[in-house]
Amino acid sequence: MTATPVLSIRNASRHYQSGDSIVKALDDVSMDIMPGEVVGILGPSGSGKSTLLLIAGLLEPPTLGEVYIGGKRVSYPDAMLEGLRSFRRHNIGFVFQKANLIPFLTALENVALALEIDDVSPRDARDYARWLLGSLDLAHRRDNLPKQLSGGEQQRVAVARALANDPRLILADEPTAALDGERGKQVIRLFRQIATEADAGVAVVTHDPRVLSLFDRSYELRDGRIVKGHHPRQEST
């Protein structure tokens, strides 16, 4: 019996009106991410990577097509995504190129906030945040403000925040762009560890060639369409 994909996008298109013409930011894209998989989404600037991430993250509905998360149809043309905030909170974790930490909260508070807004008691939220930071080797930095952390540490705090609600899907947008080669690989390895341990699916938008070999699979986008699919890990073995 095949497992249900964590994320399934079916024939998704996203069109924008630009003056008299229509721009096809995404054109009939279909993809699946299975539990435990780390999938790369590649492509040059303007190829539709970020649009795909917005649609997969339930931040914008597709103009055509459907999005399933954990087998549940959650997004489709004209879907009211504002009402899916709670679903997003429980099912999707986001990591970006910039850590986007709240500057006036410590590392611990940034992670605990994601739990407290889900009505977890402050004490439990802090305990779990402390454990998460510890597991990412940041226990000694938990009381530091973001400005006191290095770029790599900030990114790991952002990962901890994305993991706080045990999401089934993690969407990462250029998470290694601001990091050096080794730090970038560390982050992708961290995603792999999370995917394996939590049985989560991870989609990483990147154009960083140094980390390609770390993905289970990758999709290459060009002009809003998937032009290639790779299995770098299988190829490398």
Next chain:
Amino acid sequence: MNLAIKDIRYSLGRFLLTAAGVGFLITASIGMVGLYRGIVADALLLIEQIGADLWVVQGGHSGPFSESSAISTDMDRRVAGVVGVAAVRRFTQTSQQVSFNDRSVRATITAIDFPSDTGDWINLTAGRHLRNGHYEVIANDNLSLALGTSITVGRDQYHVVGLTSGMVDMGGDGLMFMSVNDVITIMKRRTNEEILLARKSDLASGLATGNSDSNGGSVDGALDNQKIAAVLVTLSPAADEQAVREALLAWGDVNVMSGQDQKDLLLNQRLLRLRIQILAFTGVLLVVMAIVISLIIYMLTIEKLHQIAMLKLIGARNSVVINMIVQQAFLIGAGGFAFGIGLARLIFPHFPRRVVMDLHDLGLLAMTVAIICAFASLMGISRALNVRAQEVLS
């Protein structure tokens, strides 16, 4: 986790400066209202403290505070004979330059009808009330006179025997209390120039009318003419005020006013324009405060749009964002209000005019600030709710 408090602690200096800025506006508002209250209190002070049931003033006039009043100095005897009148006091006031120690200050000299009235209704801060019918004064402390100081008013020397505090007229000049006979003497005094002018005028008038009396008798008569401003009436406990009033008015040469009439005249006629002016300024100040607070909250929200988008992205409910904005708005308002009151208490006692900080006014101002903060929050909230989670990516 209280995001508003965390943010404030993170940018404490900026919060304090913002609250201080709002506080200065609140101090100015307290000052405007307090100045108005002070002017009203100063204007009503004497009427309230002197404790008269009725004021008998010049016929056809509404003196002595809202317009002039001149009645004969023996009017008190006529009034005392009216049924229902328990006691009468003569009252008059005049503004004079008072000289002492090579200095000169402006004072409003107020008559006390000694010996029937020693001025015991005046609250002293030092010294005593009047004991002699002449050459003693009780002075307000803003005249900077010490007990025992000798001052020159007119041709005579007077000794300061008592001091009061906060007793000024509606112009802010300190009150100086003397026996009514001393005040009449001071008011009667004419300079040589005034006497010459009066004699010339009298002579011209005599020639015009064919009156050849050139002895200046009428001039001297005019110069000797003694007058007071009002007779203060204390009614018998069983007296019918209306009956006494009608009896006095029946003479035709006097007008009768109650203490409340005097207050109404002051507030609704003499001080009306000033009241409207001050209230208009206060209104302008509150509008400025509303705009400033709204802009501050709006700018604080604009600065946090990226963080608000992030909060939305990780699934925060709108209430999390709204609470943060509302709490910060009210903390700025509360901080500004506390700063404003503190500053007002610190500086207003040193102002030349009395600034009254009335608890009721402060309560109303607090409510106004709260309403302004609520309005400012709405502006911030409406902007924050329009932020989309995907703006994190921008």
